[in-house]
Amino acid sequence: MSVWPAWEVREGERATRWLHVRLAFGDGARIDALATVCEGWVCVEDVRARPALALEDLALFADWIEAPLARASGAETGPDPGDGAGTGAHRDRSARPRGPREQGLVARAYRAAQERGADPVLAVMNETGYSRRGALRLIGRARDAGLLPSRHARR
The missing domain is CATH 3.30.1120 (Arylsulfatase, C-terminal domain)
Known part of the structure; x- marks a missing residue:
């Protein structure tokens, strides 16, 4: 480099x-x-x-x-x-849960923010340390796993 x-x-x-x-x-x-x-x-x-x-x-x-x-x-x-270690201003992502445990963490943060009337995407960003795009990707994975309702109600 x-x-x-x-x-x-x-x-x-x-x-x-x-x-x-x-x-x-x-x-x-x-x-x-x-x-x-x-x-x-x-x-x-x-x-x-x-x-x-x-x-x-x-x-x-x-x-x-x-x-x-x-x-x-x-x-x-x-x-x-x-x-093998985290850096600077970013959170150390190596200590964060992955897979189903991460999706559960995302779903809890998302629902808690909704109940408070706060921005759920921002809550997931703060909880995980990801950017907005990364948080949206995690939210989508939690939806795909059935931990969050689908984005649009189907008729």
């Missing part, structure tokens, strides 16, 4: 850095990205991949590059995900 600076914007003590990231694989596959690092947060602005990435792979890509980007920008983070 290669990381090099694109540009930086400073406002007082705060700095936002944009960095280019390139991953090249032995089989000729390549991923180029532009990422932003600011106060411990990493945001992937643009990604170009040959061959194309699936959404699940894109989420893994963001987690995988977080620590190297933070190091390149001078920020401190935890160990690399390549070392």
